Amino acid sequence: MSSFFSSKGICTIGIELTNVQDRPIKVIKRNKKKKNLYVFSSKDTIDGVVEIRATKKRKKLEHIGIELKLCGVLESSLDSSANIDLVSSVKKLATAGTLSDRKWQFSFPEFNMPQESYEGINTSIRYYVKVTIKRNYAVNIKQEKEFCVMNLDTKIPKSVPIKMEVGIEDFLHIDFTFPKSAYHLNDVILGRINYYLAKINLKHMQIAIIKREIFRASEETFTEKQTMCTFEVMDGAPVKGESIPVRFFLENLNITPTYRKIAKRFSVRYYLTLFLIDEREKRYFKQNEIIFYRKSIPKIDEK
Structure with missing residues (x-):
């Protein structure tokens, strides 16, 4: 070459x-x-x-x-x-x-x-x-x-369970749980969404991975958001007491490890985001940061 x-x-x-x-x-x-x-x-x-x-x-x-x-x-x-x-x-x-x-x-x-x-x-x-x-x-x-x-992470980042709730008093109560918040780039994200109360007519539910690229110049901070992937969890109204398992693979997604304050100017952070859309197209969402790290280096990486 x-x-x-x-x-x-x-x-x-x-x-x-x-x-x-x-x-x-x-x-x-x-x-x-x-x-x-x-x-x-x-x-x-x-x-x-x-x-x-x-x-x-x-x-x-x-x-x-x-x-x-x-x-x-x-x-x-x-x-x-x-x-x-x-x-x-x-x-x-x-x-x-x-x-x-x-x-x-x-x-x-x-x-x-x-x-x-x-x-x-x-x-x-x-x-x-x-x-x-x-x-x-x-x-x-x-x-x-x-x-x-490309560098392998010798230490697995600290991981904690994720639990987020979407609620409107007397109308909506949903939570979604994931057992950990740190994933390697070829990992599988597993979780579960639980419905306790859903009097609002929901049309769709989606889970997305959002990337935020943050760069601090001399006098200003620039943030760019990019949706890396979106998964349709539900199409239609849920039933009280219903529980839906979530499972999606990271291997073929164009994601990188998390970067934190490189040279005190640059960061790349990822967020797991839950979107709910009702029949009036009103959107509700919750998000939680997740951490990506590198566990292996592929022979030919075309991500």
């Missing part, structure tokens, strides 16, 4: 990650295009090769140094000035001189990458290695090679 880049006839830059034959692959969609990224975990060693080929037709190109940087960056389309380097490490490939055909092997041993990659609505966490050819009186020449970071 080499990545070659041509800079207007000046040179070509290739970056290749090595020792990746057995690595999982993450398929991401960005700008309507698919990219296959090798998956690494925190403290993995990142090995590779950089190759620069100077264009024969040009005169000698002077530069003031060539460097390679490995970094993880929190980026937001809402406020590019608020982008933050989460982790970084720089290696000098060449001192000032004349550009020529060169090849370098590189290694970032046991590089600490505690935050997972993320591709969201307005915010992303990206990891890449970047080559920069620095020049005195012209724009620097850059090329990057992106990869993905």
